[in-house]
Amino acid sequence: MKMTYRLAALAVAIAMPLPAVAATINAVMYKNPQCSCCESYATYLEHNGFKVDIKPVNNLSQISSDAGVPADLEGCHTLMVDGYVVDGLVPVDIVKKLLTERPAITGITLAGMPAGAPGMGGAKDGPFTIYAFTKDGKAPTVYATE
Amino acid sequence: MELDFKYLVSRRRLLRAGACLVSTAVMGSRLSLASEVDEHELNATHGRASLAGADAPWTPVWAYDGMVPGPTLRVQQGRPVRISVVNALDESTTVHWHGIRLPNAMDGVPGLTQAPIKPGESFTYEFTPPDAGTFWYHPHADSLQQIGRGLAGALVVEEADPIVVDRDLLWTLQDWRLTKDGQIAPGFGSMMDAAMSGRVGNIVTINGAPPGDQTVRAGERVRLRLVNAALARMMALRFEGHRPIIVAIDGQPCEPREPQGGRIVLAPAMRIDVVLDLQGDPGSRHAVTDDFYDGLAYTLTSFVYSSEPPLRANPLDAPVRLPANPLPIPNLADAVRQEIVLQGGMMGGGKLKGVGGMVGMAMPGMNGGPAWAINGMSMTGDGHAGMAPLFTLQRGASCRLTMRNETAWWHPMHIHGFSLSLLARNGESVPHGQWQDTVLLAPKDTLECAFVADNPGDWMLHCHVTDHQMAGLMTVFRVT
Ligand SMILES: [Cu+2]
Ligand SMILES: [Cu+2]
Numbered sequence: 001m002k003m004t005y006r007l008a009a010l011a012v013a014i015a016m017p018l019p020a021v022a023a024t025i026n027a028v029m030y031k032n033p034q035c036s037c038c039e040s041y042a043t044y045l046e047h048n049g050f051k052v053d054i055k056p057v058n059n060l061s062q063i064s065s066d067a068g069v070p071a072d073l074e075g076c077h078t079l080m081v082d083g084y085v086v087d088g089l090v091p092v093d094i095v096k097k098l099l100t101e102r103p104a105i106t107g108i109t110l111a112g113m114p115a116g117a118p119g120m121g122g123a124k125d126g127p128f129t130i131y132a133f134t135k136d137g138k139a140p141t142v143y144a145t146e
Numbered sequence: 147m148e149l150d151f152k153y154l155v156s157r158r159r160l161l162r163a164g165a166c167l168v169s170t171a172v173m174g175s176r177l178s179l180a181s182e183v184d185e186h187e188l189n190a191t192h193g194r195a196s197l198a199g200a201d202a203p204w205t206p207v208w209a210y211d212g213m214v215p216g217p218t219l220r221v222q223q224g225r226p227v228r229i230s231v232v233n234a235l236d237e238s239t240t241v242h243w244h245g246i247r248l249p250n251a252m253d254g255v256p257g258l259t260q261a262p263i264k265p266g267e268s269f270t271y272e273f274t275p276p277d278a279g280t281f282w283y284h285p286h287a288d289s290l291q292q293i294g295r296g297l298a299g300a301l302v303v304e305e306a307d308p309i310v311v312d313r314d315l316l317w318t319l320q321d322w323r324l325t326k327d328g329q330i331a332p333g334f335g336s337m338m339d340a341a342m343s344g345r346v347g348n349i350v351t352i353n354g355a356p357p358g359d360q361t362v363r364a365g366e367r368v369r370l371r372l373v374n375a376a377l378a379r380m381m382a383l384r385f386e387g388h389r390p391i392i393v394a395i396d397g398q399p400c401e402p403r404e405p406q407g408g409r410i411v412l413a414p415a416m417r418i419d420v421v422l423d424l425q426g427d428p429g430s431r432h433a434v435t436d437d438f439y440d441g442l443a444y445t446l447t448s449f450v451y452s453s454e455p456p457l458r459a460n461p462l463d464a465p466v467r468l469p470a471n472p473l474p475i476p477n478l479a480d481a482v483r484q485e486i487v488l489q490g491g492m493m494g495g496g497k498l499k500g501v502g503g504m505v506g507m508a509m510p511g512m513n514g515g516p517a518w519a520i521n522g523m524s525m526t527g528d529g530h531a532g533m534a535p536l537f538t539l540q541r542g543a544s545c546r547l548t549m550r551n552e553t554a555w556w557h558p559m560h561i562h563g564f565s566l567s568l569l570a571r572n573g574e575s576v577p578h579g580q581w582q583d584t585v586l587l588a589p590k591d592t593l594e595c596a597f598v599a600d601n602p603g604d605w606m607l608h609c610h611v612t613d614h615q616m617a618g619l620m621t622v623f624r625v626t
Contacts, residue, residue: 032342032343033343033439033440033441033442034342034343034439034440034554034555034556035342035492036554056439056440056441056442057442058343058346058347058348058379058439058442059323059331059346059347059348060338060342061333061336061338061339061345062323062331062333062348064338065333065336071333071336071337072337074336074337074338076338076342076492113492
């Protein structure tokens with residue numbers, strides 16, 4: 001059953017890409033070498049106009065904390081894209097919103113690995129809350145919900 | 147090994163630790179009074195170490211006798227040992243003598259087998275090691291920080307009749323997560339580390355120093371004792387141009403054999419003894435690599451042959467099989483069956499069978515909850531009073547233990563107080579008469595093993611990826 005959801009999610013990702021942007025967006029993904037859902041997420045991004053350079057690292061929590069991601073809001077990988085940090089399985093329309101609006105923040109994060117998020121299997125069991133964070137010690141704020 | 151000498155307590159101990167190259171000739175001629183108690187002292191304290199090379203800043207560490215690794219304790223099989231541990235740290239500690247079959251009260255688990263040793267206090271451990279081989283010692287309190295900041299050392303139990311080698315080498319491998327300015331990185335207990343592969347570091351040291359070249363001489367035979375004293379880093383070592391022969395795993399002799407695919411897989415807390423016939427050409431150079439993690443292979447060190455002529459024309463013609471240890475043989479026909487199932491962790495590719503059966507949880511371990519479980523039950527931390535045993539065995543009974551890894555991650559499972567006879571992995575029998583106290587389970591692996599419950603007490607069984615242990619991959623069983 002899980003597999004069905006997963007395939008369905010992938011089919012949606014492939015069949016209905018968001019409106020194409022002019023150029024490919026380059027991103028670098030730092031991920032645990034043994035976590036495979038991040039690769040599904042990278043594939044999802046690539047179907048949506050990104051070029052993702054995957055870098056396996058053993059000290060992901062150190063990289064994400066150095067990147068400013070609050071410890072209690074870590075996602076399962078850290079993506080560096082166009083001057084921003086995008087942590088975890090953030091839906092692509094929200095990533096594009098970030099790159100278009102270009103707010104004065106360090107990055108955004110979707111904590112953990114919620115079911116139904118891109119790259120994950122399963123059905124969504126509630127709305128996703130994507131937080132914005134900065135490196136100046138201020139509390140994270142809600143950037144988007146989906 | 148560059149260390150801050152002002153922290154070194156005993157010059158005698160320093161000399162002993164420095165003498166890691168012990169020829170069997172010396173060992174063979176050593177006069178020993180087997181009945182006399184072998185007395186040692188260890189001081190758990192603060193120190194500094196040069197972990198990242200001469201140009202890098204000193205790293206403040208926590209260390210036995212101020213040294214990383216702690217002094218190598220060399221004791222003799224069957225001879226009583228008394229080790230007084232003094233706690234000069236700012237927090238409680240204990241010492242676990244990893245792999246030694248000893249009385250329960252000497253096992254070093256806080257709350258379960260002893261009261262923690264408070265700062266300024268000491269505790270005397272007394273035991274008689276029944277098995278010869280390569281073991282190690284480390285704290286079992288605040289384990290992530292105490293091991294992660296440097297508290298670990300090798301414990302070599304010498305055979306009365308060792309095999310003939312030219313040199314007996316020891317590599318105590320430690321893994322450090324350092325910041326750019328050479329300090330131990332904060333973030334111990336990060337939930338991401340806990341739910342994934344643990345706090346793997348960015349600097350690996352051999353005997354407390356960044357691995358330089360290992361100078362060897364053509365024709366010599368060495369016994370190399372590998373000790374993985376890392377918190378979480380698994381290793382898979384290849385000796386380019388050489389054919390290492392595994393002669394013992396976790397201190398216990400096995401049928402000498404070459405590793406599968408030439409790759410020596412050494413998980414945290416495991417020890418592997420290999421015999422190496424150094425048959426390279428004088429002046430040649432051969433890398434020792436670690437390729438455990440996909441895409442992250444690196445050269446650990448290199449064997450560099452001196453230009454001296456070969457020590458001998460042909461490899462030494464002497465047996466490499468180690469004398470057997472007095473392990474009780476399980477009676478499989480009449481064994482009690484027990485099964486433990488490892489559960490939880492972050493999913494690898496949408497395949498989570500989570501704690502409590504949840505699928506797609508925010509993240510296991512989030513909000514301080516446990517990330518892992520054994521048979522649906524999470525025991526977290528380092529050990530504490532009142533841990534109810536998962537199962538009870540009658541003293542003397544043989545136990546056939548199945549370990550099933552339902553998770554997407556690797557787990558080196560460590561049994562205290564016993565050594566396990568490996569029977570089968572994923573339905574295929576395990577050859578070579580292997581006994582281990584730390585057995586590595588790949589994702590989805592099922593392992594069958596057996597042991598004789600001949601040692602009474604409450605014993606721990608836990609994953610030795612320290613973050614996993616702390617976050618719930620731990621249980622206790624009782625022998626009456
Ligand atoms: Cu241990
Ligand atoms: Cu584990």
